[in-house]
Amino acid sequence: MPFYAEQGDECALFAQCHAQQLPLLIKGPTGCGKTRFVEHMAARLGRPLITVSCHDDLSAADLVGRHLIGNGSTVWADGPLTRAVREGAIVYLDEVVEARKDTTVVLHPLADDRRILPIERTGEQLKAPPEFMLVISYNPGYQNLLKGLKPSTRQRFTALTLNYPAPAVERSILEKEGHASPAVAARLVQLAQALRRLTDHDLEETASTRLLVMAARLASAGMGLRQACRAAVVDALSDDLDTVIALDEVVRAVVGDED
Numbered sequence: 001m002p003f004y005a006e007q008g009d010e011c012a013l014f015a016q017c018h019a020q021q022l023p024l025l026i027k028g029p030t031g032c033g034k035t036r037f038v039e040h041m042a043a044r045l046g047r048p049l050i051t052v053s054c055h056d057d058l059s060a061a062d063l064v065g066r067h068l069i070g071n072g073s074t075v076w077a078d079g080p081l082t083r084a085v086r087e088g089a090i091v092y093l094d095e096v097v098e099a100r101k102d103t104t105v106v107l108h109p110l111a112d113d114r115r116i117l118p119i120e121r122t123g124e125q126l127k128a129p130p131e132f133m134l135v136i137s138y139n140p141g142y143q144n145l146l147k148g149l150k151p152s153t154r155q156r157f158t159a160l161t162l163n164y165p166a167p168a169v170e171r172s173i174l175e176k177e178g179h180a181s182p183a184v185a186a187r188l189v190q191l192a193q194a195l196r197r198l199t200d201h202d203l204e205e206t207a208s209t210r211l212l213v214m215a216a217r218l219a220s221a222g223m224g225l226r227q228a229c230r231a232a233v234v235d236a237l238s239d240d241l242d243t244v245i246a247l248d249e250v251v252r253a254v255v256g257d258e259d
């Protein structure tokens with residue numbers, strides 16, 4: 001089962017939503033563990049997981065399916081959402097606000113108490129089995145106002161806010177996922193705390209747990225901690241030279257000069 005260190009009681013909330021046939025919206029910054037959480041819960045509940053990374057070109061047909069033409073005949077091919085409904089799987093739509101607006105037409109009847117997926121092109125109406133669950137995520141941080149979720153969409157979902165884990169939890173993640181020693185894990189979490197306190201307009205996002213795991217991996221493979229932080233955290237966060245210098249200064253202050 002994929003390792004997941006719980007931040008609060010989100011595992012119980014997810015299990016309840018699944019049992020009550022309620023869809024779930026997970027909000028949180030990039031790299032805070034949303035995907036890992038869903039992977040963990042799908043394994044725990046014994047359901048297959050179908051993940052779709054949404055992008056601005058993703059349409060309802062990409063989710064539901066389309067007719068494919070070949071050898072002079074036409075065959076219907078299920079999209080990932082249709083497959084998930086048929087299999088009673090958990091479907092995870094990552095960064096759903098990126099998707100084209102026509103996707104709401106298929107998501108709304110599936111997310112409310114009708115739990116049906118209308119397949120316009122074949123005229124089918126699929127009823128979702130009790131095991132099916134719709135999970136969507138979005139990152140409220142870098143949405144512009146126009147791109148936020150519509151109230152009529154968000155009010156169909158139970159909501160869960162995840163953030164970067166508390167220091168003790170984050171240290172345990174770095175030890176397990178990044179193979180860090182307790183001392184290195186503690187340093188990296190201290191660094192993250194310092195970086196997250198900075199309010200710099202040049203930074204779209206701050207140091208995520210994902211970046212810390214990457215730094216921990218480099219360090220556990222023998223790279224000096226400062227160099228690992230430079231590669232995995234500082235240069236990953238900004239392209240602006242002044243910002244990079246300032247961030248690197250924070251790294252030096254927290255992890256020291258060793259390379």
Ligand SMILES: Nc1ncnc2c1ncn2[C@@H]1O[C@H](COP(=O)(O)OP(=O)(O)OP(=O)(O)O)[C@@H](O)[C@H]1O
Binds near residue numbers: 005033
């Ligand atoms: N609570 C956690 N337990 C275990 N690992 C975690 C946890 N949080 C973060 N991680 C680690 O951080 C990495 C990134 O997490 P994940 O991919 O779940 O982030 P995300 O919130 O889905 O990011 P994005 O919004 O960019 O898709 C994981 O691969 C894992 O190594």
